[in-house]
Amino acid sequence: xxxxxxxxxxxxxxxxxxxxxxxxxxxxxxxxxxxxxxxxxxxxxxxxxxxxxxxxxxxxxxxxxxxxxxxxxxxxxxxxxxxxxxxxxxxxxxxxxxxxxxxxxxxxxxxxxxxxxxxxxxxxxxxxxxxxxxxxxxxxxxx
Amino acid sequence: xxxxxxxxxxxxxxxxxxxxxxxxxxxxxxxxxxxxxxxxxxxxxxxxxxxxxxxxxxxxxxxxxxxxxxxxxxxxxxxxxxxxxxxxxxxxxxxxxxxxxxxxxxxxxxxxxxxxxxxxxxxxxxxxxxxxxxxxxxxxxxxxxxxxxxxxxxxxxxxxxxxxxxxxxxxxxxxxxxxxxxxxxxxxxxxxxxxxxxxxxxxxxxxxxxxxxxxxxxxxxxxxxxxxxxxxxxxxxxxxxxxxxx
Numbered sequence: 001x002x003x004x005x006x007x008x009x010x011x012x013x014x015x016x017x018x019x020x021x022x023x024x025x026x027x028x029x030x031x032x033x034x035x036x037x038x039x040x041x042x043x044x045x046x047x048x049x050x051x052x053x054x055x056x057x058x059x060x061x062x063x064x065x066x067x068x069x070x071x072x073x074x075x076x077x078x079x080x081x082x083x084x085x086x087x088x089x090x091x092x093x094x095x096x097x098x099x100x101x102x103x104x105x106x107x108x109x110x111x112x113x114x115x116x117x118x119x120x121x122x123x124x125x126x127x128x129x130x131x132x133x134x135x136x137x138x139x140x141x142x143x
Numbered sequence: 144x145x146x147x148x149x150x151x152x153x154x155x156x157x158x159x160x161x162x163x164x165x166x167x168x169x170x171x172x173x174x175x176x177x178x179x180x181x182x183x184x185x186x187x188x189x190x191x192x193x194x195x196x197x198x199x200x201x202x203x204x205x206x207x208x209x210x211x212x213x214x215x216x217x218x219x220x221x222x223x224x225x226x227x228x229x230x231x232x233x234x235x236x237x238x239x240x241x242x243x244x245x246x247x248x249x250x251x252x253x254x255x256x257x258x259x260x261x262x263x264x265x266x267x268x269x270x271x272x273x274x275x276x277x278x279x280x281x282x283x284x285x286x287x288x289x290x291x292x293x294x295x296x297x298x299x300x301x302x303x304x305x306x307x308x309x310x311x312x313x314x315x316x317x318x319x320x321x322x323x324x325x326x327x328x329x330x331x332x333x334x335x336x337x338x339x340x341x342x343x344x345x346x347x348x349x350x351x352x353x354x355x356x357x358x359x360x361x362x363x364x365x366x367x368x369x370x371x372x373x374x375x376x377x378x379x380x381x382x383x384x385x386x387x388x389x
Contacts, residue, residue: 058325060359
């Protein structure tokens with residue numbers, strides 16, 4: 001009984017690692033669009049700046065901030081955005097043919113964030129989200 | 144590791160070769176493709192290697208190799224539509240300079256980008272220059288192009304300049320401020336405009352600006368492949384101060 005917490009801890013670590021690996025695999029191997037949902041996956045970057053996480057997302061074709069939705073939890077972020085007009089992929093040898101006008105990105109954040117203090121800026125088709133980390137600061141006296 | 148050049152036509156002597164290979168912001172290939180289309184250049188050579196992915200490209204039903212040279216008169220353009228695997232970059236740079244020198248090029252100009260963190264706030268990206276020969280540096284300065292003064296340069300443009308330096312060939316790199324990881328047609332437009340100032344190549348860049356959003360959407364996959372190769376190619380060295388700086 002006393003070891004149960006340990007096994008649960010190991011299971012949780014394994015689960016988190018599997019989620020992270022799946023996300024990395026998806027990022028580099030899957031196509032940047034979903035044919036079924038007619039949705040594009042945008043290019044993005046996540047920067048850990050110590051006390052905040054900055055997520056930058058390239059959303060070409062999106063013109064208005066009203067067309068962007070950013071939602072999330074402490075550890076997850078979901079970004080959806082509608083383009084002003086559809087983009088066509090015609091004549092390609094792949095299954096990607098057709099029109100797309102929607103972006104969707106779901107990602108795991110490297111640390112829990114305080115979403116109440118989050119700020120977002122959209123300029124030139126690039127969305128930049130600043131997410132302060134949930135941190136408990138302490139001070140050490142130096143002698 | 145070697146590259147094979149399949150020549151379709153011999154260029155006229157004394158031409159300038161502009162090189163656009165995927166790197167930061169895909170600035171080089173965007174600018175190169177725009178020049179090829181708008182100057183209506185002819186296909187003159189294919190570059191091929193066993194070290195690149197086994198691909199054949201189709202454009203308007205026409206089969207094409209992904210690494211090609213186009214040209215006409217005194218303007219030739221080398222373009223790659225695939226991200227070059229990092230360990231193949233040095234041999235590609237040698238092959239480009241070999242072909243250019245043996246075909247009678249008078250100058251090699253590599254078109255690429257320089258990533259800046261505040262790109263989101265920049266309306267018109269600036270273009271910086273680097274050159275091997277003193278007279279080329281002087282020409283850039285006289286034309287108002289700021290020269291790169293200190294630090295490492297990484298990627299195909301770095302290795303092409305290295306080959307030019309070792310062989311005494313006139314080599315220039317033109318680098319526009321760009322996003323690192325997003326296709327940047329705005330930066331490519333700045334580069335193409337600079338070619339007008341430096342070499343008299345006048346091309347209206349407004350179509351490039353009008354199609355900016357579409358280009359950015361459609362080049363996402365190539366950008367992703369390029370990001371992966373940049374990670375393996377020592378791109379982070381550009382953030383490193385050289386020891387001689389201290």
